[in-house]
Amino acid sequence: MIFDQYYLDCLSHASYLIGDPTTGRAVVVDPQRDISEYVRDAEAAGLTIELVIETHFHADFLSGHLELAAATGAEIGFSSVAETEFESRKLADGERIELGEVVLEIRHTPGHTPESVSIVVWERADDEVPYGVLTGDALFVGDVGRPDLLASLGFTRDELGEMLYDSLHGKLMTLPDATRVFPAHGAGSACGKNLSTELSSTIGEQRTTNYALLAPDKATFLDLVTEGQPPAPGYFAYDAVLNRKARDLLDETEGPTALDWDQVEQARSDGAMLIDGRDPDEFARGHLRGAVNVGLDGRYAEFAGSIIPTDRDIVLFVEPGAELEAKNRLGRIGFDRVLGFVAEPYRVLIEHQDEVSVASRLGAVGFENRRDELSRLQVIDVRNPGEFALGTIPDAVSIPVGQLPDRVGELDPGIPTVVFCAGGYRSSVAASLLRHNGFTDVSDILGGYGAWSTAVQPA
Numbered sequence: 001m002i003f004d005q006y007y008l009d010c011l012s013h014a015s016y017l018i019g020d021p022t023t024g025r026a027v028v029v030d031p032q033r034d035i036s037e038y039v040r041d042a043e044a045a046g047l048t049i050e051l052v053i054e055t056h057f058h059a060d061f062l063s064g065h066l067e068l069a070a071a072t073g074a075e076i077g078f079s080s081v082a083e084t085e086f087e088s089r090k091l092a093d094g095e096r097i098e099l100g101e102v103v104l105e106i107r108h109t110p111g112h113t114p115e116s117v118s119i120v121v122w123e124r125a126d127d128e129v130p131y132g133v134l135t136g137d138a139l140f141v142g143d144v145g146r147p148d149l150l151a152s153l154g155f156t157r158d159e160l161g162e163m164l165y166d167s168l169h170g171k172l173m174t175l176p177d178a179t180r181v182f183p184a185h186g187a188g189s190a191c192g193k194n195l196s197t198e199l200s201s202t203i204g205e206q207r208t209t210n211y212a213l214l215a216p217d218k219a220t221f222l223d224l225v226t227e228g229q230p231p232a233p234g235y236f237a238y239d240a241v242l243n244r245k246a247r248d249l250l251d252e253t254e255g256p257t258a259l260d261w262d263q264v265e266q267a268r269s270d271g272a273m274l275i276d277g278r279d280p281d282e283f284a285r286g287h288l289r290g291a292v293n294v295g296l297d298g299r300y301a302e303f304a305g306s307i308i309p310t311d312r313d314i315v316l317f318v319e320p321g322a323e324l325e326a327k328n329r330l331g332r333i334g335f336d337r338v339l340g341f342v343a344e345p346y347r348v349l350i351e352h353q354d355e356v357s358v359a360s361r362l363g364a365v366g367f368e369n370r371r372d373e374l375s376r377l378q379v380i381d382v383r384n385p386g387e388f389a390l391g392t393i394p395d396a397v398s399i400p401v402g403q404l405p406d407r408v409g410e411l412d413p414g415i416p417t418v419v420f421c422a423g424g425y426r427s428s429v430a431a432s433l434l435r436h437n438g439f440t441d442v443s444d445i446l447g448g449y450g451a452w453s454t455a456v457q458p459a
Contacts, residue, residue, distance in 0.1 A: 055136025111164020112145030177204025235305030
């Protein structure tokens with residue numbers, strides 16, 4: 001059997017290519033939208049991708065099923081209870097898909113969403129123990145899928161939670177302990193609160209160590225899996241709906257359009273957002289006024305999707321040569337309204353210095369000094385609620401960065417403002433967004449809460 005796991009760090013997303021070398025038949029499970037890796041690897045192994053299976057309607061990324069189907073002629077498979085705008089194959093509970101010696105067994109595992117499925121992989125049909133199980137977002141390493149993301153219309157959190165409990169114990173925990181577990185996400189995903197950095201496990205290991213599986217009853221289980229979850233990024237509902245629809249395909253080889261200064265200015269006057277993908281320190285040294293900093297070196301698509309409205313056009317400002325990467329990473333979450341990029345960006349900064357701003361970044365001690373000097377200061381903790389609960393700077397207000405666009409009205413743009421996160425990436429996003437919204441005196445803390453707690457937190 002050929003079994004390849006692909007892991008996309010910036011979205012904590014795992015996808016899979018499974019093939020039978022005796023027949024050359026293969027399937028891809030939960031593909032990302034830029035699909036060239038799957039196509040290239042299948043061709044190199046002498047495989048034909050015949051089927052693309054989605055374990056559910058994903059909310060955290062735009063799946064590549066349409067792109068793969070167009071490139072390979074493969075069918076697209078969803079649970080038999082899923083309704084799609086495009087032609088798809090209905091996969092029944094218990095259905096077996098024979099690739100040759102390799103056999104896949106579909107198990108309906110609703111709960112994270114009503115249409116969730118898991119896929120048991122048998123290296124040979126008569127094996128006593130399956131090779132593994134692809135659990136989608138039903139079961140993670142160290143956690144289980146959230147029933148509260150509202151990616152599914154018409155179901156309550158409690159209804160989905162009860163489904164998830166039954167799926168876990170009635171469909172997945174019935175597998176032998178040695179069965180490998182391959183989830184769709186790892187640590188960092190907002191699809192759970194306790195996801196491990198490990199990319200695989202076993203049923204036996206999860207049976208004995210996964211906090212959610214140790215819950216004695218459904219009520220306790222529901223309380224455990226819904227308490228302290230990170231807020232869902234703003235684009236999740238958008239992607240959950242878009243993954244059901246027929247839509248335009250991503251051409252991952254086509255770079256965005258180079259825009260001269262006049263075109264950039266026209267786009268911005270028409271409402272486009274300028275997204276600066278450079279490192280926060282580089283951004284702080286000089287950027288075009290009104291730009292929002294979402295660094296390509298971090299979780300670029302996730303945070304861009306958290307702060308950019310889905311109906312806004314986008315202009316990119318990135319290091320020369322990074323334009324295609326920035327456009328494709330936005331495409332992975334369905335943000336295709338990229339008008340282009342600022343051509344010769346550093347020349348633009350030099351020639352239009354009247355349009356250039358610098359960003360204030362304070363060290364931990366400098367922040368304390370500023371707080372002592374000012375009678376009024378807004379301090380905003382943009383980390384997730386679980387981080388905030390473990391400790392924060394005195395008098396800080398908790399507004400996770402993904403909630404800031406909807407909660408900016410709670411703040412006074414005329415009062416000096418300091419934002420912080422854990423290390424400095426999210427705070428640069430938040431501070432630049434506040435400046436974009438008219439805040440005139442905004443700083444963030446270098447090194448975030450960790451630096452502050454080390455330098456000045458009372459013992």
